[in-house]
Amino acid sequence: MILLAATSGTPVAWLVARAAGLVAFGVLTLSVTLGLALSTKLLGNRRGKLVLGWHQTLMWTGLGMVVLHIAGLLLDPVLRFGFVAVLVPGTAPWRPIPVAAGIVTLWLMLALASSFHVRRQIGQRRWRLLHYASSLAFALGLYHAINVGSDLTGNRGLIFAGIVLAPVLWLAYARILMPRQKPRKTPARPAPVATQPPLADVGDVGTSVTA
Amino acid sequence: MRTIWATVLATWALFAVLAVLAWTRPQPATTQQAVPQAVVVKGKNGKSSIVVVKASASSSHATTRTSPVAAG
Numbered sequence: 013m014i015l016l017a018a019t020s021g022t023p024v025a026w027l028v029a030r031a032a033g034l035v036a037f038g039v040l041t042l043s044v045t046l047g048l049a050l051s052t053k054l055l056g057n058r059r060g061k062l063v064l065g066w067h068q069t070l071m072w073t074g075l076g077m078v079v080l081h082i083a084g085l086l087l088d089p090v091l092r093f094g095f096v097a098v099l100v101p102g103t104a105p106w107r108p109i110p111v112a113a114g115i116v117t118l119w120l121m122l123a124l125a126s127s128f129h130v131r132r133q134i135g136q137r138r139w140r141l142l143h144y145a146s147s148l149a150f151a152l153g154l155y156h157a158i159n160v161g162s163d164l165t166g167n168r169g170l171i172f173a174g175i176v177l178a179p180v181l182w183l184a185y186a187r188i189l190m191p192r193q194k195p196r197k198t199p200a201r202p203a204p205v206a207t208q209p210p211l212a213d214v215g216d217v218g219t220s221v222t223a
Numbered sequence: 224m225r226t227i228w229a230t231v232l233a234t235w236a237l238f239a240v241l242a243v244l245a246w247t248r249p250q251p252a253t254t255q256q257a258v259p260q261a262v263v264v265k266g267k268n269g270k271s272s273i274v275v276v277k278a279s280a281s282s283s284h285a286t287t288r289t290s291p292v293a294a295g
Contacts, residue, residue: 027245031237
C-alpha cells in the first residue's frame with residue numbers, strides 16, 4: 013500500500029511525519045495525565061502500580077513515535093532537513109525557534125523516560141526534581157505542535173490545545189491544591205519508667221544545700 | 224505484554240491519523256480547459272481588428288527560447 017502510494021506521487025514521508033508527530037503528542041499527553049493522576053492518587057493506591065507501568069510505557073511509546081516523526085522529516089524530499097537540524101536546537105533552517113522547542117521536548121522526554129531506570133542510582137529527590145521537567149516538555153511540545161504543525165493552524169490549533177490542556181491543567185491544579193501526604197509516624201514508644209527519687213527526697217536535698 | 228499493547232495501539236492510531244491526513248489532502252489542481260481568447264491586433268494601416276486565438280489543448284509552459292525579431 014505504501015509502495016503504491018509512493019509511486020502515485022503521494023508524499024508518504026511528509027504524511028508519516030505529520031501523523032507520527034500528532035500521535036507522539038497524544039501519547040505524551042496521555043503519559044503526563046497518568047503521571048499527574050498517579051501523584052494526586054485520584055485512581056487510588058491499589059491501581060498505582062498498574063498506572064505507573066503504563067505511565068512509563070507510554071513515555072517510551074511516545075519517544076518511538078517522535079523517532080518516526082524525525083525519520084519522516086529526514087526522508088521528505090521537499091523539506092531537506094539534515095541530522096543536525098533535527099537533533100540540535102536552533103539549527104533548523106525553517107522556523108528555528110518552534111522547531112527548537114520540539115527538539116528540546118525530544119531530549120527532555122528521553123531524559124525522563126531513562127530516569128525511571130536509574131531512579132535508584134540518582135536518588136528519589138533528584139528523580140523528583142527531574143520529573144518536574146515533564147511539565148516543561150509538555151508545554152514546549154504543545155508550542156511546537158501549534159506553531160510548526162501544518163494541521164493545527166488557526167481554530168484547529170486552539171481546539172486541540174483546549175482538549176489536551178484541560179485534563180493536564182485540571183490534574184496539575186488538583187496536585188497543587190491537594191495536601192501533601194505526611195510521612196507515616198512511627199508509633200510512640202512508651203516512656204521509660206522513671207527511676208527518679210520521690211519529690212519529697214528532692215526537696216530534702218535542696219533544703220539541705222541551701223542550709 | 225504492556226509494551227506490546229502500547230505499540231499495537233500506537234500503530235493503529237498512527238494508521239488512523241495517516242488515513243485521515245491522506246483522505247483530506249488537497250488534490251492537485253486539474254489542468255485548465257483550453258478557452259479561445261480574443262486579441263485586439265493593430266494592422267499595418269493602423270486599423271484595429273479582433274483576432275480569435277484558438278487555444279491549444281497542451282498545457283502552457285513558458286518557452287525557454289524566443290523567436291528572433293524580424294528586421295525592418
